[in-house]
Amino acid sequence: MKGIKNLIFDFGGVLIDLDRARCINQFKSFGLNNVESLLDVCHQQGLFLQHEKGLVDDEAFRDYIRSQSGNPLLSDGQIDDAWNSFLVGIPSYKLEALLELRQHYMVYLLSNTNNIHWKWSVEHAFPHKSFRVEDYFEKIYLSYEMKMAKPDAEIFQAVLDDANILPEETLFLDDSPANCETARSLGIKTYTPKAHEDWRPLFE
Helix, strand or coil: CCCCCEEEECCECCCEEECHHHHHHHHHHCCCCCHHHHCCCCCCCHHHHHHHCCCCCHHHHHHHHHHHHCCCCCCHHHHHHHHHCCEEECCHHHHHHHHHHCCCCEEEEEECCCHHHHHHHHHHCCCECCECHHHCCCEEEEHHHHCCCCCCHHHHHHHHHHHCCCHHHEEEECCCHHHHHHHHHCCCEEECCCCCCCCHHHHC
């Protein structure tokens, strides 16, 4: 941690716990038998990736699910519930840790996510005591708003430029080795936590 002034956290798998199998089973129950090849813990494919990049909106995403399932009567709520079943929750100790870290570092979030997941997370995952999502971070960078996604170098450079921070003074925590590899190529220090890992000892 020597010389580190800035922390950039990934969201899925680092802060919020994920349940890919539950989500896949939900979509398969709709008739989407190819969903496993499109849905990854770190990097989505096909229209799921386009949704994360903000290149298709929520309505187009839902229409895609309806068309792939062969069931035009699937409601927006059914589709959103299935998609959000990917998300489990953020352990409260991690939220407490973010608040503590903000007293010592500039803390940012950089996530490959989509509007449906993010809205659910803001409402259900981040509220803790009297705190809300904006209390944990200096600034939040979301792929669907930026129209780019990890592991492309352009999204990391965009964060460095916008936040006006130096890569050598920055630690990036992400559960994807590919994302960390790109960050390191730009001079950012990285750490790759395992699923459900308590990464607090890094900062002791």
